[in-house]
Amino acid sequence: MNTDPDFHCEWDTVIIGGGASGMLAALQLSQLRPNSSVLIVERNPKLGKKLLMTGNGRCNLSNIGASVDYYHGSDPTFVCEPLRKYAVDDTREFFEQLGLPTMSDEFGRVYPNTQNAGSVLDCLRYNLSDYGVSVMLSTLISSVEYSKGRFILRTHNGEVIRSKSVLVATGGACAPHTGSDGNGYDILSSFGHMCLNVMPGIVQIKTRRDWVKQLSGIRLSANIALLFEDKCVREEFGEVLFTDYGVSGPASLQLSSHVSRILHENDIEHQKALSLHIDFFSDMSISDIRNELMARRAKYSHRAVDTLLVGLVQNRLATALIRSATDISFSEPISNLSDSDVVAISNRLKDSILDVEGTMGMKEAQVTIGGALTSEFDPTTMMSIYVPGLFAAGEVLDIDGDCGGFNLQWAFSSGRLAADGINIFLSGIYNE
Ligand SMILES: Cc1cc2nc3c(=O)[nH]c(=O)nc-3n(C[C@H](O)[C@H](O)[C@H](O)COP(=O)(O)OP(=O)(O)OC[C@H]3O[C@@H](n4cnc5c(N)ncnc54)[C@H](O)[C@@H]3O)c2cc1C
Incomplete structure (x- = not known):
């Protein structure tokens, strides 16, 4: 040189x-x-x-x-x-x-x-x-x-x-x-x-839901799909990292360039139709998850509600998902969960929806x-x-x-x- x-x-x-x-x-x-x-x-x-x-x-x-x-x-x-x-x-x-x-x-x-x-x-x-x-x-x-x-x-x-x-x-x-x-x-x-x-492009995605903030720092493998006007733009399986502004990690980074493009091409009203759908159990069907949670309700009926998902997902994620799905108090026993509560929690595990607000910037x-x-x-x-x-x-x-x-x-x-x-x-x- x-x-x-x-x-x-x-x-x-x-x-x-x-x-x-x-x-x-x-x-x-x-x-x-x-x-x-x-x-x-x-x-x-x-x-x-x-x-x-x-x-x-x-x-x-x-x-x-x-x-x-x-x-x-x-x-x-x-x-x-x-x-x-x-x-x-x-x-x-x-x-x-x-x-x-x-x-x-x-x-x-x-x-x-x-x-x-x-x-x-x-x-x-x-x-x-x-x-x-x-x-x-x-x-x-x-x-x-x-x-x-x-x-x-x-x-x-x-x-x-x-x-x-x-x-x-x-x-x-x-x-x-x-x-x-x-x-x-x-x-x-x-x-x-x-x-x-x-x-x-290839940038962290900002989401609207407050419950995501409680998950900040959690890293896990999940299927994550980007939907615009109810159509799947792209989905990825891989590592997702929750942050206090939204999501990062390889799987969501892969979707982020589509987010930038869609936001750029659409007006504010249409931008609201952009969402991320996270499937925490992509290797299980929704009915298998429901059956698993019904079985847990019977087996662990005496335990507190917030322990329903212990061993299935990380505790912070478990409490955030249960809280977002039901109004039941965490001090109540699991046996007090209704069938519709169990269905709602199962749905969260298979399809947690995050409204997309935007992306982080060029920096x-x-x-x-x-x-x-x-x-x-x-x-x-x-x-x-x-x-x-x-x-x-x-x-x-x-x-x-x-x-x-x-x-x-x-x-x-x-x-x-x-x-x-x-x-x-x-x-x-x-x-x-
Ligand atoms: C954090 C991060 C991680 C990444 N990881 C990967 C990865 O693992 N795999 C992958 O494939 N891609 C990755 N990328 C993307 C990849 O690094 C870039 O796409 C690639 O470096 C682009 O190469 P380039 O030569 O076009 O530009 P650059 O590598 O950006 O080089 C441009 C150079 O031009 C210089 N320059 C600019 N203007 C002037 C000027 N007027 N006069 C003199 N010098 C000037 C700049 O200082 C810079 O050194 C990553 C990017 C970032 C930011």
Whole structure:
């Protein structure tokens, strides 16, 4: 890694952003064109700040099931070519060659064998250095112009950098403390690109019911479904974490991008028709649960009502569910529960409904929904259809993936494809 970028007065390629897509693009490009001058400009004092936070510090870097089905945006098919050319196996092989073997879990999530995001970043940094990629840290690119066949990039402290090609790999607008604060949209907009409204994706869901607050901190496995106007939008089985504002955890995070989209597309009246339905016993039918509770009523008739679900669910959840289903006092014996009380409690266990209020914001989100319109980029090269030599990759584009390694896979595939596109573009310049 060359830390003295001043030795070039003009670069072949400047990559704006030293995140997942920018670093992969730089490595791929330096392998394709060993004599090419490549500069990564990163606003943070270090590369890959967000990468270190991924997968709870373990870096869920891909998913063996990655296909167009797991991606969203105004045209999700835009991912097909990048994912075809640089599929999951290629990503794993690429990292293997960088010295980072990977493994996958039962959900198809791919992690480094070390289970440590720091080692992913280390492998990338050392290889960037080995391949002679230059890096300018603590430098924000504040504007980019195109003049006489060259890009003129201005930094926050007034420096000017010239380049034959530019890759915008600035990320989206979520988790702005990591450096991706949406300024990449301004850079692309200045070249006439349209950037769609951005929203938080893979983010905690806020709910209305007060009884959820009593559950704050409880973590369990459940089936959770998102319904809009009584139709199921999507359901997931997995870990749900109750919080004082609503729900988090992998299963609900997976539904959250749909919440953002539905809230964005509907007026306040319709937004009220959005709800979460939690099934705490997805492996039992409602009649089996009723029978179980009827049997408990007979067997434990002398005990207090709030002990009815002891051993079935955590105590705090049990009391919250019973309280939300019946008016009976907890000091009364279980034998005083009526049949309709038992039915109501069974229904809560199978289908607890939480009205959705919204989501947490961009600060908490793991991915950005929306961004630069993909129809204005060539999916075989990632080059702008308006400005030859201008490329974009990663989250700055209007593509967001599900939770589970799909977003990093997108950043890697699109970054590497952009490097191929830049290679073709530069070859054209040098052959002129
Ligand atoms: C907490 C968290 C956990 C996540 N976990 C996972 C996970 O396990 N698996 C997964 O697949 N995805 C995960 N993601 C999402 C994934 O990290 C992103 O989708 C991915 O990093 C996007 O890559 P990128 O290169 O497009 O942008 P980023 O990784 O955001 O990199 C953009 C870089 O550009 C820099 N930059 C921005 N503007 C400028 C400028 N003008 N000048 C200079 N530098 C600039 C930023 O500082 C940043 O370093 C997670 C996200 C978060 C926030």
